[in-house]
Amino acid sequence: MSSTSLITITTVTRIDVIVLGSGAAGLVAALAAARDGARVVLLEKGDLIGGTTAYSSGVVWLPVHPLRADLQGHDARAEALRYLGALSHGMTRPERVEAFVDGSPDLVRWLHERTQVRLRVVEGFPDYHPEEPGGRCGGGRSLEPDLFEMGRLGVHADRLVGTPRRMLVAETPTGGGSGILPPEVVAQRQQAGVEGLGRALVGALLASCLEAGVEVRPRTRATVLTRRNGRVTGVRLADGEALAAARGVVLATGGFEQDRDLVRAFLRGPMSDPPGVATNTGDGLRMAMRVGAALENMREAWWVPVTRLPEGDSYGGRGVHLVLRERTLPRSIMVNGQGRRFANEAANYNALGGAFHQLDPTSFGYANQPCWLLLDQGFVDRYGGFGAPPGGPLPSTVRNCSDLAGLARMIDVPSDALEETVDRWNRAVAAGRDGDFRRGESAYDGWCGDQTRYPGPGATLGPLDEPPFHAVPVVSSALGTSGGPTTGPDGEVLDVDGNVVEGLYAAGNVTAAPTGMVYGGAGGTLGPALVMGMLAGRAAAR
Ligand SMILES: Cc1cc2nc3c(=O)[nH]c(=O)nc-3n(C[C@H](O)[C@H](O)[C@H](O)COP(=O)(O)OP(=O)(O)OC[C@H]3O[C@@H](n4cnc5c(N)ncnc54)[C@H](O)[C@@H]3O)c2cc1C
CATH class of the missing domain: 3.90.700.10 (Succinate dehydrogenase/fumarate reductase flavoprotein, catalytic domain)
Incomplete structure (x- = not known):
C-alpha cells in the first residue's frame, strides 16, 4: 500500500475492529472502538474522507442532551419518546428508539470529554413537527458542531470531501441567521483555516480518530464479509486482499441512493438526482444481505x-x-x-x-x-x-x-x-x-x-x-436512504430469524433508521447516526 493512500499516525498491525465508511457513523464508531482500547482500521471506498456527512450542514438532532437544562432527565426522555411515538406510524421498534434517546446525552458527554468534537445548540430551531405531542416549537434539540480549525488535521486537511464553508448553521438563513458576516470575521476565519457545518464535524471526528490511533485508508473498497462458523471475522477488498478483525466489523457505508437497481427494488416512489456522494451504492447493504441480515424500513429515505x-x-x-x-x-x-x-x-x-x-x-x-x-x-x-x-x-x-x-x-x-x-x-x-x-x-x-x-x-x-x-x-x-439491516440496541446486526450475526454491527444510513420514517428535526439523520455509531463501535470493541 502506498503511503499516500494511508491516513495514519500509527499503523495497526493486528486489527481488532474494521469499520467501513468514513461518514459520521463510521468515524464515530471507529473512534468509540479505539477509545475503548481496540486497534481499529477504517476503510473508505472514496478518494476523500467524510462521505455525504461532509456535504451536510452537520446539524445533529438529539432529543435529550446535557447542553440545555430543560432537555435533561426523566421528563425530557418521556417527551422525546412521546414525540417519536406519535409520528412513527407503527414503523419503529421501541428498544431501538429508546437506545437512540438514551444514548443521546451519553454521546454529547462522551464527545465533549473524550474527543475534539464540540456541539452547540442552534437556538430556536423548531422540531420538524413541533405541534405534535412532545414536539418543541422553541427548538433546543438541534445541535451543530463548533467551528473547527482544519490545521489540526495537519497534512490530512485537504483530504476531506466538499469545499470550505466558514459559517455556523446559526449564522446562515436556514439556522435563523442572516448569512452575512462582517468582512473582518470572514478574513479572520479564512486566515485561521476555520470551517463550520459538515466538514467541521468530519474534521473534528477525523482528528480525534487519528489521535486515538485509528488507521484510515481511503480508496479502499470492501466488498465481502468473511466468516468462520457463522461469525463475521473480517472483510475482503475489491482488489482481493483479505483483512481479519479479531473482534468485529462495523458497516457504515451510507445508503444505496446512488444504485439504480437497489433504488428500483426498494424505494416506495420516485427518487432521482441524490445530492450525496457518488460512492453510496449500497455495498454495505449487499454485504449484509449475503450473510442473511433481516432488513427493515426499506421503502424509506x-x-x-x-x-x-x-x-x-x-x-x-x-x-x-x-x-x-x-x-x-x-x-x-x-x-x-x-x-x-x-x-x-x-x-x-x-x-x-x-x-x-x-x-x-x-x-x-x-x-x-x-x-x-x-x-x-x-x-x-x-x-x-x-x-x-x-x-x-x-x-x-x-x-x-x-x-x-x-x-x-x-x-x-x-x-x-x-x-x-x-x-x-x-x-x-x-x-x-x-x-x-x-x-x-x-x-x-x-x-x-x-x-x-x-x-x-x-x-x-x-x-x-x-x-x-x-x-x-x-x-x-x-439525502440518503434510511432502510437496511435490522440492528439491536447496540448496533448488532440481526439475521432473518432474529438472531445476532456475531461480529457484525451497523450504523448510519446503511442500516434501518431507529426513528423509522421520522425526521424529528434538523439533524434528524446525523443524530441517530452518531448515537448508534458510538454504541456500535463500543460493542464491537468489547
Ligand atoms: C446537502 C446536504 C445537507 C445535509 N445536511 C444534513 C444535516 O445538517 N443534518 C443531518 O442530520 N443530515 C443532513 N444531511 C444528510 C446526511 O448528510 C446523511 O444522512 C449522513 O451524512 C449519513 O451519514 P453516514 O455516515 O451514514 O453516511 P456517509 O456520510 O454518506 O458515509 C458513508 C461512507 O461510506 C463509504 N463507503 C461506501 N461503500 C463502501 C465500501 N464498500 N467500503 C468502504 N467505504 C464505503 C462512502 O464512500 C462514504 O464515504 C444532508 C445531506 C446533504 C446532501
Whole structure:
C-alpha cells in the first residue's frame, strides 16, 4: 500500500475492529472502538474522507442532551419518546428508539470529554413537527458542531470531501441567521483555516480518530464479509486482499441512493438526482444481505425536493440544488402538472416526500410529479434564490414570462387552472390564512422563510403579484436512504430469524433508521447516526 493512500499516525498491525465508511457513523464508531482500547482500521471506498456527512450542514438532532437544562432527565426522555411515538406510524421498534434517546446525552458527554468534537445548540430551531405531542416549537434539540480549525488535521486537511464553508448553521438563513458576516470575521476565519457545518464535524471526528490511533485508508473498497462458523471475522477488498478483525466489523457505508437497481427494488416512489456522494451504492447493504441480515424500513429515505442547476453548485459540482428556502419564503408556491397546489410547500422536506409519491388511481400516474415551483419577481428582488443574492440572476433552467397564461404554456400546465390557483393563493395571503394546506400555521413553516417576520404566517405567506413570473422544475430526491439491516440496541446486526450475526454491527444510513420514517428535526439523520455509531463501535470493541 502506498503511503499516500494511508491516513495514519500509527499503523495497526493486528486489527481488532474494521469499520467501513468514513461518514459520521463510521468515524464515530471507529473512534468509540479505539477509545475503548481496540486497534481499529477504517476503510473508505472514496478518494476523500467524510462521505455525504461532509456535504451536510452537520446539524445533529438529539432529543435529550446535557447542553440545555430543560432537555435533561426523566421528563425530557418521556417527551422525546412521546414525540417519536406519535409520528412513527407503527414503523419503529421501541428498544431501538429508546437506545437512540438514551444514548443521546451519553454521546454529547462522551464527545465533549473524550474527543475534539464540540456541539452547540442552534437556538430556536423548531422540531420538524413541533405541534405534535412532545414536539418543541422553541427548538433546543438541534445541535451543530463548533467551528473547527482544519490545521489540526495537519497534512490530512485537504483530504476531506466538499469545499470550505466558514459559517455556523446559526449564522446562515436556514439556522435563523442572516448569512452575512462582517468582512473582518470572514478574513479572520479564512486566515485561521476555520470551517463550520459538515466538514467541521468530519474534521473534528477525523482528528480525534487519528489521535486515538485509528488507521484510515481511503480508496479502499470492501466488498465481502468473511466468516468462520457463522461469525463475521473480517472483510475482503475489491482488489482481493483479505483483512481479519479479531473482534468485529462495523458497516457504515451510507445508503444505496446512488444504485439504480437497489433504488428500483426498494424505494416506495420516485427518487432521482441524490445530492450525496457518488460512492453510496449500497455495498454495505449487499454485504449484509449475503450473510442473511433481516432488513427493515426499506421503502424509506430521507426525502428532499431538488432542482437541477446547469452551472453546478457546491454539492459536489453535480448541479443538484436542495429546494428549501425557495419554497418557504413568501411569494412562492408549488404546483403539479394540473396547475394545482398539492401540499404545504413550507413543510419539512422529508415529509414532502409523501406528497411526491401520491399515485392518482385514475390516471395511474404520480399526481405531483412533474412539479413546478412558481416565484414572482418580488421574490427574486427581495430574496434572490438558488444561491443568487437579491435581484438574481436566476439559473438558466428557470422559465420566465410576463404573464401567468404564457408561463403555463411554457411549462405545459392548463393556463386557466394556473391563474385560478394563483388567484386563490393571493386571496388566502390577503386573508392571512392558507385554508387549503395550512401553510404558515406550524412554528416550523416560517423558520427557513423571511426571518424578519418570524414567528407568524407572514414569514412564509406572500402573494404572487409582481411580474414577470418564474417556474422552476422540482423533482423528488433523497439525502440518503434510511432502510437496511435490522440492528439491536447496540448496533448488532440481526439475521432473518432474529438472531445476532456475531461480529457484525451497523450504523448510519446503511442500516434501518431507529426513528423509522421520522425526521424529528434538523439533524434528524446525523443524530441517530452518531448515537448508534458510538454504541456500535463500543460493542464491537468489547
Ligand atoms: C446537502 C446536504 C445537507 C445535509 N445536511 C444534513 C444535516 O445538517 N443534518 C443531518 O442530520 N443530515 C443532513 N444531511 C444528510 C446526511 O448528510 C446523511 O444522512 C449522513 O451524512 C449519513 O451519514 P453516514 O455516515 O451514514 O453516511 P456517509 O456520510 O454518506 O458515509 C458513508 C461512507 O461510506 C463509504 N463507503 C461506501 N461503500 C463502501 C465500501 N464498500 N467500503 C468502504 N467505504 C464505503 C462512502 O464512500 C462514504 O464515504 C444532508 C445531506 C446533504 C446532501
